[in-house]
Amino acid sequence: MNRRLSLFNVTALVLGFAFLYLPILLLIVFSFNSSRLVTVWGGFSTQWYVALFRNEALMEAAWVTLRIALLSASLSTVLGTLAALALTRYGRFTGRTLFTGMVYAPMVMPEVITGLSLLLFFVAIGLDRGFWTITLAHTTLTMCFVTVVVQARLMNFDRSLEEAAMDLGAPPLRTFFSVTLPLIAPSIVAGFLLAFTLSMDDLVVASFNAGPGATTLPIKIYSQVRLGLSPEVNAASAILIGIVAVGVATATLLTKRSALRSRRKAH
Amino acid sequence: MMARSLPKKLASSLVPAVPYLWLGLFFLLPFLIVLKISLSDPAVAQPPYKPVFDWSDLIGFFGQLDLENFEVLTSDDLYLRATLSSVRIAAISTVLLLLVGFPIAYAMARAPERHRSLLVALVILPFWTSFLIRIYAWIAILKPEGLLNQALMGIGLIAEPLTILNTETAVFIGIVYAYLPFMVLPLYAILEKMDDTLIEAALDLGCPPWRAFWTITVPLAMPGVIAGSLLCFIPAVGEFVIPDLLGGSETLMIGRQLWSEFFSNRDWPLASAVAILLLIILVVPIVVYRDVEARRLETRP
Numbered sequence: 001m002n003r004r005l006s007l008f009n010v011t012a013l014v015l016g017f018a019f020l021y022l023p024i025l026l027l028i029v030f031s032f033n034s035s036r037l038v039t040v041w042g043g044f045s046t047q048w049y050v051a052l053f054r055n056e057a058l059m060e061a062a063w064v065t066l067r068i069a070l071l072s073a074s075l076s077t078v079l080g081t082l083a084a085l086a087l088t089r090y091g092r093f094t095g096r097t098l099f100t101g102m103v104y105a106p107m108v109m110p111e112v113i114t115g116l117s118l119l120l121f122f123v124a125i126g127l128d129r130g131f132w133t134i135t136l137a138h139t140t141l142t143m144c145f146v147t148v149v150v151q152a153r154l155m156n157f158d159r160s161l162e163e164a165a166m167d168l169g170a171p172p173l174r175t176f177f178s179v180t181l182p183l184i185a186p187s188i189v190a191g192f193l194l195a196f197t198l199s200m201d202d203l204v205v206a207s208f209n210a211g212p213g214a215t216t217l218p219i220k221i222y223s224q225v226r227l228g229l230s231p232e233v234n235a236a237s238a239i240l241i242g243i244v245a246v247g248v249a250t251a252t253l254l255t256k257r258s259a260l261r262s263r264r265k266a267h
Numbered sequence: 268m269m270a271r272s273l274p275k276k277l278a279s280s281l282v283p284a285v286p287y288l289w290l291g292l293f294f295l296l297p298f299l300i301v302l303k304i305s306l307s308d309p310a311v312a313q314p315p316y317k318p319v320f321d322w323s324d325l326i327g328f329f330g331q332l333d334l335e336n337f338e339v340l341t342s343d344d345l346y347l348r349a350t351l352s353s354v355r356i357a358a359i360s361t362v363l364l365l366l367v368g369f370p371i372a373y374a375m376a377r378a379p380e381r382h383r384s385l386l387v388a389l390v391i392l393p394f395w396t397s398f399l400i401r402i403y404a405w406i407a408i409l410k411p412e413g414l415l416n417q418a419l420m421g422i423g424l425i426a427e428p429l430t431i432l433n434t435e436t437a438v439f440i441g442i443v444y445a446y447l448p449f450m451v452l453p454l455y456a457i458l459e460k461m462d463d464t465l466i467e468a469a470l471d472l473g474c475p476p477w478r479a480f481w482t483i484t485v486p487l488a489m490p491g492v493i494a495g496s497l498l499c500f501i502p503a504v505g506e507f508v509i510p511d512l513l514g515g516s517e518t519l520m521i522g523r524q525l526w527s528e529f530f531s532n533r534d535w536p537l538a539s540a541v542a543i544l545l546l547i548i549l550v551v552p553i554v555v556y557r558d559v560e561a562r563r564l565e566t567r568p
Contacts, residue, residue: 009374016371020393023404079286086283102290110505112522113542121297140293237400244395
């Protein structure tokens with residue numbers, strides 16, 4: 001059905017999107033400001049981008065953040081997919097209720113509590129805080145989101161395809177890798193991207209579990225914001241937004257293309 | 268189910284076992300430690316950064332547990348005020364989110380079908396850029412010499428800059444901004460499926476549009492309203508970053524209290540007790556919601 005937008009609806013959309021995008025837009029504009037003041041326009045300049053690339057502490061933090069995000073997102077994709085398979089394919093196994101609870105609880109728990117509990121745990125087992133503690137913490141937090149995404153796909157899954165493969169003599173593992181996995185791949189990719197973003201973005205859990213050896217970009221930005229606004233942070237933010245925009249555009253194109261391909265196959 | 272040989276059975280039981288063990292180790296155990304520390308004395312659970320768990324002395328350890336920290340929480344009204352203040356701020360923010368989010372979700376659902384997925388993407392996109400960056404942008408907008416005040420003074424609406432940053436108003440703006448997608452998307456999902464003919468029928472029968480909206484659209488949108496409100500309310504109660512960056516020192520929120528108890532005062536047991544308290548406050552609405560959901564499904568014809 002085609003509906004026409006009323007004046008009221010158009011106003012709601014315009015105001016809503018202005019509210020969502022204006023701050024981001026201003027931030028990008030002022031990253032090219034030659035003045036040190038964030039609110040006074042002093043002409044176009046890329047000096048803050050130059051300063052940003054010379055700022056070793058900030059670049060180091062960005063590198064650490066990226067490594068942690070890649071590693072924890074990979075780990076949580078594997079763990080989350082296994083958990084989703086366990087929840088959809090294994091029926092009632094021992095301790096299933098506890099398992100389900102543990103899968104959903106980290107999403108509901110305020111980040112402050114998750115961060116605190118993991119820190120206390122790492123202290124109790126005597127693990128030094130740093131790169132690995134943040135990675136473990138992020139994996140635990142994000143695997144639950146992966147589980148939910150992959151589980152949704154598995155629930156709409158046509159099991160007869162797997163059964164057909166097995167009937168034709170494919171062993172279970174082969175069936176999984178050549179039938180099940182390709183079919184749930186889009187949700188696994190989506191889960192990975194979600195986990196990656198959550199890890200890149202996380203301040204609270206990372207703050208609790210960061211040690212002297214590892215500072216992530218959100219922690220760095222947060223401490224800089226408290227000390228005073230610096231256009232360098234604007235530049236760093238603009239670059240991050242650029243990366244995200246390119247990532248989202250690529251993902252959208254890829255899903256569109258795969259949707260087209262599967263539609264062509266179906267015909 | 269077909270019969271499986273023993274090695275295969277072992278291999279397949281690895282699938283649930285691996286994530287199970289991971290969550291047990293990195294979620295359940297840490298949580299139990301928080302629970303345990305919340306029940307012990309400050310002197311026993313010693314800050315900073317020392318092993319707090321003596322595995323060999325379990326009996327003596329359980330003997331030391333008491334509710335002292337929870338007594339502190341009830342006797343010092345700071346925590347009660349912080350909790351109530353958090354719930355109040357989260358509740359007001361949720362109402363504001365509904366008021367802002369409903370028209371957006373409604374307009375998205377009424378948009379021509381070919382535009383809808385683009386509109387959904389546009390709502391999600393800011394969520395993909397760093398949360399901290401977006402909150403940080405608001406500081407530049409809301410501060411006294413910031414863009415909002417400059418714009419308002421520029422058009423002559425105000426003579427003196429308004430103080431918005433470091434007030435509760437700024438916290439409301441920040442929460443509404445940061446959580447808007449979580450409110451809009453569940454509402455959109457419900458409104459998009461709604462049957463327009465119901466409204467048309469009501470209008471044909473002479474019902475004024477506002478009444479048709481109130482008696483048909485709103486009740487049908489209720490599941491989306493509840494889902495969106497919970498998605499916004501629960502994390503907002505424990506919010507730390509937004510009140511810390513946008514709210515003034517007098518903005519009292521429990522997440523912030525927990526943070527300072529832990530990092531500034533280094534009182535781990537009290538911080539843990541605050542954490543448990545916060546968890547209880549947040550679990551209750553979820554249980555209530557689940558209950559309401561279950562009943563709604565039962566009464567469905």
